[in-house]
Every structure is written in structure tokens, then in C-alpha cells.
Amino acid sequence: MNEHAEGSSTRRKLLDAARSEFAENGIAGGRVNRIAERAGVNKERIYGYFGSKEKLFDAVIMEALTELGQAxxxxxxxxxxxxxxxxxxxxxxxxxxxxxxxxxxxxxxxxxxxxxxxxxxxxxxxxxxxxxxxxxxxxxxxxxxxxxxxxxxxxxxxxxxxxxxxxxxxxxxxxxxxxxxxxxxxxxxxxxx
Known part of the structure; x- marks a missing residue:
């Protein structure tokens, strides 16, 4: 797998895991450790891709709203x-x-x-x-x-x-x-x- 595809795959896994975690626990109750574990990656990848838990939450919301709008x-x-x-x-x-x-x-x-x-x-x-x-x-x-x-x-x-x-x-x-x-x-x- 090339580096770009691997990065895309990791980002996708993080977004999917975060969507589940945040839907269940909210932003305050959502834990980066659980998101990383669900995604099967090191939690530092969250910060590498998104910068913070809040920015990951924002990305999840934007993606969900885009999905609704396009659907x-x-x-x-x-x-x-x-x-x-x-x-x-x-x-x-x-x-x-x-x-x-x-x-x-x-x-x-x-x-x-x-x-x-x-x-x-x-x-x-x-x-x-x-x-x-x-x-x-x-x-x-x-x-x-x-x-x-x-x-x-x-x-x-x-x-x-x-x-x-x-x-x-x-x-x-x-x-x-x-x-x-x-x-x-x-x-x-x-x-x-």
C-alpha cells in the first residue's frame, strides 16, 4: 500500500471510530484512547491528522452533515x-x-x-x-x-x-x-x- 493510500485508510478509520465514540459519549466524554483503539492505531495519529480531539469532532460533524446533504x-x-x-x-x-x-x-x-x-x-x-x-x-x-x-x-x-x-x-x-x-x-x- 502506498503512503497516500495508507494515510487515507488511517484517516478513514479514525473518522469512523470517532463517529461511534462521539455519538455514544459526546465530545467531553469521548476518549482519544478508545478512538485510537477502535481504529487500531496509535492515539498520536489523531493529533497528527486532526490536531486535537475538538477538531476531530468537528471533522466528524462536517462529514455527517455532508453525507446528509448529499444523500x-x-x-x-x-x-x-x-x-x-x-x-x-x-x-x-x-x-x-x-x-x-x-x-x-x-x-x-x-x-x-x-x-x-x-x-x-x-x-x-x-x-x-x-x-x-x-x-x-x-x-x-x-x-x-x-x-x-x-x-x-x-x-x-x-x-x-x-x-x-x-x-x-x-x-x-x-x-x-x-x-x-x-x-x-x-x-x-x-x-x-
Whole structure:
């Protein structure tokens, strides 16, 4: 294996191990020793590749958000039902992203978020697309609509225990298809579509 491929492989292993560690324990509770052990590398590689545990966490968050954005782009040609359903499905299948975002919100204050410009641009583009899709201006109201749409689609995976309590029992009283259809309908109503 050449040096570049080996470095890429090590970086990939570190990101995968860190994603699991941070999703389980957050940035404060995440341990570089466990990340290195999961990745099968010396913990000094973390500092060599990322500089610090915080920068590794930031790289994990950026990668997860990029993955979400690429998996489910929102363009002016997007079918809104499909988009809401895809965001719901993504979070049901990958609750680690929601856990990472919750840990991030506990660790950083709003003013201290790293990579804020790059991250914001992804969502500003989505606001533009949503505005075109529903025939509105790309203003604060449309931005709040996008935020609400994402929240509605992600909330059942963020607090599944609340879903169980609200639907009345130890198991959700609604099946996944009914929940998904309800989320899509509610999401469209929330943005006035």
C-alpha cells in the first residue's frame, strides 16, 4: 500500500471510530484512547491528522452533515413528499447524526460553533431551493420553514421514547408507514405547501 493510500485508510478509520465514540459519549466524554483503539492505531495519529480531539469532532460533524446533504439534496425540482420522507428515513436509519448534533449543542455555545460559514452555506442553499419550490421569497420565514421541516422529520428519531409514550405504550401504537406518512403531511402543512 502506498503512503497516500495508507494515510487515507488511517484517516478513514479514525473518522469512523470517532463517529461511534462521539455519538455514544459526546465530545467531553469521548476518549482519544478508545478512538485510537477502535481504529487500531496509535492515539498520536489523531493529533497528527486532526490536531486535537475538538477538531476531530468537528471533522466528524462536517462529514455527517455532508453525507446528509448529499444523500438528500433539496433543489427546485425536488418532490417535497420524497424529500421529507427521505429526511425521515435517513434519521431513522442513522440516529448517530442526531446524537452528534445534540452532543455538539451541549458542548458549544451558538457563538462558538466551528466551521459555521461552510455549514451555513449548505442550509442557505436549501433555503433558496425551498423558496423556489414553494413559490416564496428566500427570507427568514422560509428559513424557519426549512428548520421546522427538518425538525418534524427528525424528531421521532431524536426522542423515540417520547413517541412511545405519546402513542400509548411500550411499543409505538403506530406502524412505521403510518408515522412516515403523517410526518410528510405535517411537514408540508408546516411550510404551507
Amino acid at each position: 438528500h439534496p433539496l433543489t427546485q425540482e425536488t418532490d417535497l413528499d420524497e424529500y421529507i420522507g427521505a429526511v425521515f428515513d435517513f434519521h431513522r436509519a442513522r440516529p448517530d447524526l442526531l446524537r452528534l448534533l445534540m452532543w455538539e449543542s451541549l458542548h458549544y455555545r451558538k457563538e462558538d460553533l466551528p466551521s459555521d460559514e461552510a455549514r451555513s452555506q449548505v442550509y442557505l442553499d436549501k433555503v433558496q431551493s425551498l423558496a423556489q419550490l414553494i413559490g416564496r421569497e428566500a427570507d427568514a420565514r422560509t428559513a424557519i420553514s426549512l428548520f421546522s421541516l427538518i425538525g418534524i422529520a427528525a424528531w421521532p428519531s431524536t426522542v423515540p421514547q417520547l413517541l412511545t409514550m405519546v402513542t400509548g405504550g411500550t411499543e409505538p401504537a403506530v406502524d412505521e408507514a403510518t408515522l412516515r406518512a403523517s410526518i410528510i403531511e405535517l411537514g408540508k402543512r408546516a411550510i404551507g405547501a
